[in-house]
Amino acid sequence: MSRIPATERRAALAHAALAVISRDGLAAATTRAIVAEAGMPLASFHYAVASRDELLRDVVELVVAEEGVAALAPLLAKAGSIREAAKLALSGYLEFVRRDPGHEQAMFELTQYALRTPGLSDLPAEQYARYHALATELLDAATAQLHPDWSVPMPDLARLLVSFTDGLTLAWLADRDDAAAARSIDLAAVAIAGFAREKVRA
Amino acid sequence: MSRIPATERRAALAHAALAVISRDGLAAATTRAIVAEAGMPLASFHYAVASRDELLRDVVELVVAEEGVAALAPLLAKAGSIREAAKLALSGYLEFVRRDPGHEQAMFELTQYALRTPGLSDLPAEQYARYHALATELLDAATAQLHPDWSVPMPDLARLLVSFTDGLTLAWLADRDDAAAARSIDLAAVAIAGFAREKVRA
DNA sequence: CGTCGTCTGGGACAGTTGTCCCACTTCGGC
DNA sequence: GCCGAAGTGGGACAACTGTCCCAGACGACG
Secondary structure (H helix, E strand, O other): OOOOOHHHHHHHHHHHHHHHHHHHOHHHOOHHHHHHHHOOOHHHHHHHOOOHHHHHHHHHHHHHHOOOHHHHHHHHOOOOOHHHHHHHHHHHHHHHHHHOHHHHHHHHHHHHHHHHOHHHOOHHHHHHHHHHHHHHHHHHHHHHHHOOEEOOOHHHHHHHHHHHHHHHHHHHHHHOOHHHHHHHHHHHHHHHHOOEEOOOOO | OOOOOHHHHHHHHHHHHHHHHHHHOHHHOOHHHHHHHHOOOHHHHHHHOOOHHHHHHHHHHHHHHOOOHHHHHHHHOOOOOHHHHHHHHHHHHHHHHHHOHHHHHHHHHHHHHHHHOHHHOOHHHHHHHHHHHHHHHHHHHHHHHHOOEEOOOHHHHHHHHHHHHHHHHHHHHHHOOHHHHHHHHHHHHHHHHOOEEOOOOO
16 A cells, blocks of 8 residues: 555545445445445544544535536537427436446435434535536526526526436336336426527527 | 234334334334334344344335325315416425425435345335326326316326425425425426316316 | 654454344143 | 243344554655
């Protein structure tokens, strides 16, 4: 084990923890499993971080700091309407979930655990504030491209969008029904487009 | 401890387990915590049930068997439109969540745990099939009362409805923002009503 | 070149967990 | 009334957990 400053070790541990949680679940993310994933001796754990819960706090913040939906923005470029844009973005998101279901499961597990843990109960609010901000950015990008008039406030629509993606994900994780998920997305796209008054296109 | 047949003890343990999970979370639902909640000696646990995971299976099935949204149907009686009906039902549901947040958290925790646990991975699909069936019943009740024509298949709309309630619940659990949740419900109600062509009323 | 703070890693600790065993008591059917 | 089956409950076990300690090694700065 080469010499690594504590702050770097801390970051490495957070990444390792996220990997373990994605693969095996939060319950399996013991201190020993995390250091094994990171290739460190056990003692490095409490040298780099005060407690397991504090490391989990790092994990949530790591997740929140990630780009997230930035990868979806390019999809909008192909869209000629709000409905199409919504469908492409939601389909792209579901594809992302399908590619690594464990990652999204990890998000849910972390949120639920944080809600139950005294020292971490403030995290979920941050987490969802970030989600809502990301959704707003995506809606802004679509607006900049298609110039619709929205009949509802953008933050409210963003929250609706996040709620729907969460629910879509939970249902798909539970029954893995691709076709049903696709139909849900179609409906949601129509519903979202219903809040936009689009300008006529050439 | 009076003499109780094993099957009754098993049911009592499932109820006790649900109580513990709702109050303290799934991680706190140890065999000892569950039997303490049920007022039984520890040994009764493995006499009534083969393992902890099998008991959790019982808990999920207990939950799935429960009425659930039946209490929301009466709310529809006051509604004069689909939009109003949706708003009343969703508000009623959120009120239910607000009254006992731990219960809904327990649902999410159980689903996630089951997905990760080899012997229980079939449960979430059942669970969500039940949710979708319940949502369909509620939509049917609204249809019977207001006689709209729906532009989309009822099962698809039911799945959308469940997805939205899940997402609504997750977001509210995270930030406890009542006002934002109410605005989400308003938007969702409009969106749902958008799929209905309502007959003119007198 | 020495020394002091930073980092390493092996080992150990106490607490908790799921599960099991065994001696005991109670009940229903003969 | 008796006896086998069903139910009870105290105690124990091995495994695993988060956390901590301590002796040693390294590297930068004087």
